Amino acid sequence: MRTMKRSFSHLVLPISILLLLIIINLIKGADYFSITVVNGAFYGNIPNILFGASELVILSIGMTLVTAASRGQDISIGESATISSAVFVLFVLQAGEVTLLVIVVGFLLSCVVGLALGAFNGILVSVFKVQPMIASLILFTGGRSIAFMIDGKLSPILANDISNQIGTVIPGIPIQTPIILTVVFIVCIAMLFKTTNLRLYVETVGINPNAARLNGINPKKIIFLTFLIMGFCTAVAGFIAVNKAGRHDSVNLLKLIMMDAILAVAIGGNPLIGGKFSITGSIIGAYTIEVLNRTLLRLEIEPAMIKVFKAVFIIMLMIIASPVVRASIRKALDRVRTKNPTKGSAAMVSMVSTMDMIGEKGE
Amino acid sequence: MASVNMIKPKARLSNSNILFLIAAVIFVLMYLFAIISFPGSFLQFQTFFDLFNLNAPLIIMTLGLCIVMIGGGIDISIGAVCGLVTMACAVFLESRMGSIGGAILISLGIGIAFGILQGYLIAYLEIQPFIITLSGLFLAQGLLTTLHKDPINVTMGAFVRLRDFDFVISWLGTKNRLGVFIPCEIKPGTIIVVILLVILASLMKWSRFGRNVYAVGGNSHSAMMLGINVKRTVFITYVISGLTAGIAGFVYIMTTGAGNVGNAAGAEMKAIASAIIGGTLLNGGVGNLLGAPIGTLTLLVINELIRAAGVQSNFQAMVSGLLLYFFIVLQSIIMSLRDRRRVSIALPPWLRFPGKGQVASQRQP
Amino acid sequence: MLSETILEMKDISKSFPGVKALDSVDFKLRKSEIHALMGENGAGKSTLIKVITGVYEKDAGLITLQGEPIHFKSPQEAQNKGIGTVYQEIMLCPNLTVAENMYIGRSHSPIVNWKQMNEQAARLLQSLGIPASPIQELASCSLAVQQMIAIARAVDMDCKILILDEPTSSLDEDEVHKLFELMRELKARGVGIIFITHFLEQVYEISDMITVLRNGKLIGEYETSSLSQIELISKMLGNELEDITKIKKYEPHVSDTTIPVLEAVGISSVAGVRPFDFAIHKGEVNGFAGLLGSGRSESVRAIFSADKVTGGEIRMHGKKVKIRSPLHAMKHRIGYLPEDRKGDGIIEDLSVRDNIILTLQVLKGFFKPFSWKQAEAFAEEYIKKLNIKTPTSNTPIKSLSGGNQQKVILARWLLTNPEYLILDEPTRGIDVGTKVEIQKLVIKLAASGMSLTFISSEIDEMLRTCSRLIVMKDRQIVGELRGTDLSENDVMNMIAQGGENVCAQ
Structure with missing residues (x-):
């Protein structure tokens, strides 16, 4: 109920970008939304996007919470996911016969590892008051080498049916498994928000830790908690990623995913300096990044140029969202309006109001 | 804390200096440890010089990054810009109109262009530096792969001569196993590091701009109230960082002689780690440029030590992670201890505001 | 005899979301004049200052400096035109040295001459008797010293106009005296000084002219010698004065045998307050009086465990309770409205x-x-x-x-x-109407059985609402005042005497 009543103005930016990208795709070819059924499962642009973005969505949820509470970002998420999934792979491969139970126990084990890694970063940030980016730099630097040590340096292959089904589709279910897992994860997070005061506590700590303390909230505990949640997210993302790939490549698994996760948080309308946050925004942001990546591919842009387009796109986006730019445009329009009040066109007014709505996120 | 001043006329160390001091002491201890453990390689002067010779680009990038960090920002595009510069230079040098002068101009031009673009967006449009420099990183990487995908070995005569050029210090060196005296060699890159270090360190210490950077990093609102042009100061820090990334790119290709997609990839994180070890805080306002090379060298010596000890290369990253952990916790503890001491010394009322006469008599001459 | 006008402001308006901070205000400053800008908190004094110095952009109006229209976009421009400012909050950089803080942003030479700068700073610090070394980091100076450094910086600038926005709040008597000497010297040199303070005696001691603002509007400009204190107060408060005088405090029936709601014994905290005892009864309103920095806030923060408590114990209804964090205090039904909103x-x-x-x-x-x-x-x-x-x-x-x-x-x-509610400066920086509402509410709450501590820098507010005043100086309690007919003088006397007692000990 409470989330329903919140205003949606912060979602204007991510949704309009998403729409813009979809329009570009539709112009490119009207068959964008078409879905084909192969072996009883849906394939097509939309399922592929949902499939491709699943790890990113999960990680950006954790990143949103960490950003909101600790006013900084965890840059070790890809490495944490690699370590926890290495433990999972190690466990599964040692088990001999792979049953569902083995997979589940392996997953739970990797979750414990993920939580421990989250706790490691969390203690540095909350107790030692190290900036999140610096604290997570440690795992970022050493993480992959730890994963390398765990998985036996061989890039082991997960050649079993269950893993394959988790990574692709379960026969009889038309939707690809990672998509289902992502949805389940989002529902779990939604339940978490519904049954606890997590949002209120995290936002309070992120906006004003002093006031939070004076009102009985322990900022250290809350920041630590967000890192634990982040750790859990990395374990789940690592689990999905490793099953998708079918092997554990500790050098390249989810490499540099933190950049995309942070970007998703920013596109979702969340200030990177903490405070109010929107999980919905980040989720949309994560899908937007995936759509952007696939759009660039679909537009047959040379693979080498993709990063250039991506960079230009992000920069344009940030310029539009910049409070300074909006303020000066509004001022200029005001001047135009006061000079010839009769000519104040409706288009301009609507433009300004759109800008205002977009702007609410930045401030 | 008037009291402290009166009891002990020497002012206490500033945070910048104490962190630098820690970094320097640890580096010296570590190097001594290295010499004792592996006298064969670390006792040679050449080993020390090679740290500079081979890692000059990283040190140069760290210098620029330190300035941005002291000003309260962050620049993660430097590695990619450096890589882009190496490829651009390689392509240019291999083309028909290639010349070394032109390559230098290209390096500086690309660096400054990135600096101006990012600096403008961050300082004047007030966009979050992380996102902008992340886009800068993507942009530079994309341009790099667009420019050329495959490694290019520069074969231009003049350039190869430059690449192979060494300054030989004839009076310093070691005898090899055959008893032949081998003088130490210094690459031009090392000279550039030293020159840049002197210029930039002096800039931060003795120029109006440098002090403004510290002020802005310390408290940008106060800095504005004190009459500092905060936006321009922030802008210039990013231009400098872009410029140093460009120079680093040229030094890189001057050392390796090849343009490659993987050049300087991930260097930004190494540079951030070096800056932190060297005593620059990410919060801004605290740092010492002399700490930049010390931080880098500490990181490198650790890696050399691990290699000398025969540890597999995979574990090097883990050990450097541990080292970072050690530094970060140490810095955190020292800073909080200092804070605590300040509170307890500053507060007893009988120490505050002594009479005028008392003050005058105890003031330093 | 009014001399040449250096700064003139006409019809200045400025609004913030939700408030009109300045509503067509006029202001005039002449050469060799010390001009007090008066008004309650929230009257618009600081906003007016910030409009002059270019921190805020005015919405409407005209500012002329020596006949020239000016429009500063940044404090730097104002500084270059000879306007030096000392703000209420200290606007210095804690990570720079004392000398740098005095000279940064002023010189146009691209090179910093440390030796010269330190020597100049040392000379200036000595001449003003500021106990600081030019080479120490500003963060290592006490707040009062930092404030003096900010003043030294402004004074040293060869300015035509000097703006002092509540510079005396963290200074002791000696330092205030020194500051006034300095102001007279500058005045003799022809500098126009705008002076904001909430100490009326200081206004009458030093100023030539008084401009009164109320709720963002100009009330008038007066010669100090022709405006009595009572008139000044009534102009500052306006119609609200009558409202305020209607407030009648609630006197609970407290005998020595009743067990207090809350009792603190020998409590002290890391914020440096000396161990003190304190008790409050049901339905009682008491206040902590004392100058800024005397330990008022630190004391109540210790009771609420807002700062880490280092010793002592707290009893509620005679029973010892463990309060080691704000959450514990809240669970024992203690509330705390902090000073810094x-x-x-x-x-x-x-x-x-x-x-x-x-x-x-x-x-x-x-x-x-x-x-x-x-x-x-x-x-x-x-x-x-x-x-x-x-x-x-x-x-x-x-x-x-x-x-x-x-x-x-x-x-x-x-x-x-809550059973016991601590209000630390609830009336700071808010409009007069709300101040009255809050004071009335305090009395109403007390009458309904709540115990309250009410702290305010404006002693008259406490005199109106509190049945008991605890007087503090130098971070310890120096005495207690009870009764219905207390005056500001009683409090001031106790502060002064209390200080002597401390010295005698």
């Missing part, structure tokens, strides 16, 4: 509703969120009860005016129904 009180970006329910929600527990409906009901109830002016309960608190923000925080604590 922006820094410690409001959660800027959250809605009024979330700000109101926050504390009750925390008490209820992490796993038991209020339903939206319930939260909304609580918010609506208190928005009505306290007459909080907000468009909706969903509006972010930061867009409310200071007074309404303060009411939201009050609502936050009232919702938890």
Whole structure:
């Protein structure tokens, strides 16, 4: 109920970008939304996007919470996911016969590892008051080498049916498994928000830790908690990623995913300096990044140029969202309006109001 | 804390200096440890010089990054810009109109262009530096792969001569196993590091701009109230960082002689780690440029030590992670201890505001 | 004899979301004049200053400096035109040295001459008797010393206009005296000085002219010699004066045998307050009086465990209780409205509703969120009860005016129904109307059986509401005043005498 009543103005930016990208795709070819059924499962642009973005969505949820509470970002998420999934792979491969139970126990084990890694970063940030980016730099630097040590340096292959089904589709279910897992994860997070005061506590700590303390909230505990949640997210993302790939490549698994996760948080309308946050925004942001990546591919842009387009796109986006730019445009329009009040066109007014709505996120 | 001043006329160390001091002491201890453990390689002067010779680009990038960090920002595009510069230079040098002068101009031009673009967006449009420099990183990487995908070995005569050029210090060196005296060699890159270090360190210490950077990093609102042009100061820090990334790119290709997609990839994180070890805080306002090379060298010596000890290369990253952990916790503890001491010394009322006469008599001459 | 005008402001208006901070205000400053800018907190004094110095852009109006229209876009421009400013909050960089803070942003030479700068700074510091070394980091100086350094910086600039925005609040008598000497010297040199303070005696000691603002409007400009203190106060307070005098304090029946609601014994904290004893009875309103920095806030923060408590114990209804964090205090039904509303009180970006329910929600527990409906009901109830002016309960608190923000925080604590509520400067920086409302509310709450501590820099507010005043100096309690006919003088005398006692010990 409470989330329903919140205003949606912060979602204007991510949704309009998403729409813009979809329009570009539709112009490119009207068959964008078409879905084909192969072996009883849906394939097509939309399922592929949902499939491709699943790890990113999960990680950006954790990143949103960490950003909101600790006013900084965890840059070790890809490495944490690699370590926890290495433990999972190690466990599964040692088990001999792979049953569902083995997979589940392996997953739970990797979750414990993920939580421990989250706790490691969390203690540095909350107790030692190290900036999140610096604290997570440690795992970022050493993480992959730890994963390398765990998985036996061989890039082991997960050649079993269950893993394959988790990574692709379960026969009889038309939707690809990672998509289902992502949805389940989002529902779990939604339940978490519904049954606890997590949002209120995290936002309070992120906006004003002093006031939070004076009102009985322990900022250290809350920041630590967000890192634990982040750790859990990395374990789940690592689990999905490793099953998708079918092997554990500790050098390249989810490499540099933190950049995309942070970007998703920013596109979702969340200030990177903490405070109010929107999980919905980040989720949309994560899908937007995936759509952007696939759009660039679909537009047959040379693979080498993709990063250039991506960079230009992000920069344009940030310029539009910049409070300074909006303020000066509004001022200029005001001047135009006061000079010839009769000519104040409706288009301009609507433009300004759109800008205002977009702007609410930045401030 | 008037009291402290009166009891002990020497002012206490500033945070910048104490962190630098820690970094320097640890580096010296570590190097001594290295010499004792592996006298064969670390006792040679050449080993020390090679740290500079081979890692000059990283040190140069760290210098620029330190300035941005002291000003309260962050620049993660430097590695990619450096890589882009190496490829651009390689392509240019291999083309028909290639010349070394032109390559230098290209390096500086690309660096400054990135600096101006990012600096403008961050300082004047007030966009979050992380996102902008992340886009800068993507942009530079994309341009790099667009420019050329495959490694290019520069074969231009003049350039190869430059690449192979060494300054030989004839009076310093070691005898090899055959008893032949081998003088130490210094690459031009090392000279550039030293020159840049002197210029930039002096800039931060003795120029109006440098002090403004510290002020802005310390408290940008106060800095504005004190009459500092905060936006321009922030802008210039990013231009400098872009410029140093460009120079680093040229030094890189001057050392390796090849343009490659993987050049300087991930260097930004190494540079951030070096800056932190060297005593620059990410919060801004605290740092010492002399700490930049010390931080880098500490990181490198650790890696050399691990290699000398025969540890597999995979574990090097883990050990450097541990080292970072050690530094970060140490810095955190020292800073909080200092804070605590300040509170307890500053507060007893009988120490505050002594009479005028008392003050005058105890003031330093 | 009025001399040549150097600064003239006409029809200056400036609004912030929710408040009109300045409403066509005129102001005139002449050469060799010390001009006091008076008004209650929230009257618009600081805003006017910030409009002059280019921190804020005015919405309308005209400013002329020596006949030339000016329009500063940054403090730097103002500084270059010869306007030196000392702000209420210290605007210096803690990570730079003392000397740098005095000279940064002023020189146009691209090179910093440390030796020369340190020598100059040392000379200046000595001549003003500031106990600081030019080479020490500013962060290692006490607040008062930092304030003196800020003044030294402004004074040293060869300025035509010097603006001093409450520079004396953290200074002791000696330092104030020194500052006044300095101001007279500058005046003799032809500098025009704008002086803001809330100490009326200081205004009469030093100023030539007085301009009074109230609620963002100009009340008038007067010669100091022809305006009596009473007249000045009535002009500052306006019609509210009558309202205020109607406030009648509530006197609880307290005998020596009743057990106090809360009793603190030998309590001290890391903020440096000396161990003190304190007790409060049911329905009592008491106050902590003393100059800024005397330890008023630190004392109540120690009771609430807002700062880490280092010793002593707290008893409630005669029973010893363990209070080691704000949460413990809240669970024992103690409330604390902090002094620094922006820094410690409001959660800027959250809605009024979330700000109101926050504390009750925390008490209820992490796993038991209020339903939206319930939260909304609580918010609506208190928005009505306290007459909080907000468009909706969903509006972010930061867009409310200071007074309404303060009411939201009050609502936050009232919702938890505390037994003992500490109000630390609840009336600072808010409009006069709300001040009166808050004082009335305090008395109403006391009459309903709540015990309150009410702290204010404006002693008359405490005299009106408190039945007992605890007087503090130098971080310890120097005495206590009771009775209905207390005057500001009684308090001041006790502060002065208390100080002597301390010295004698």
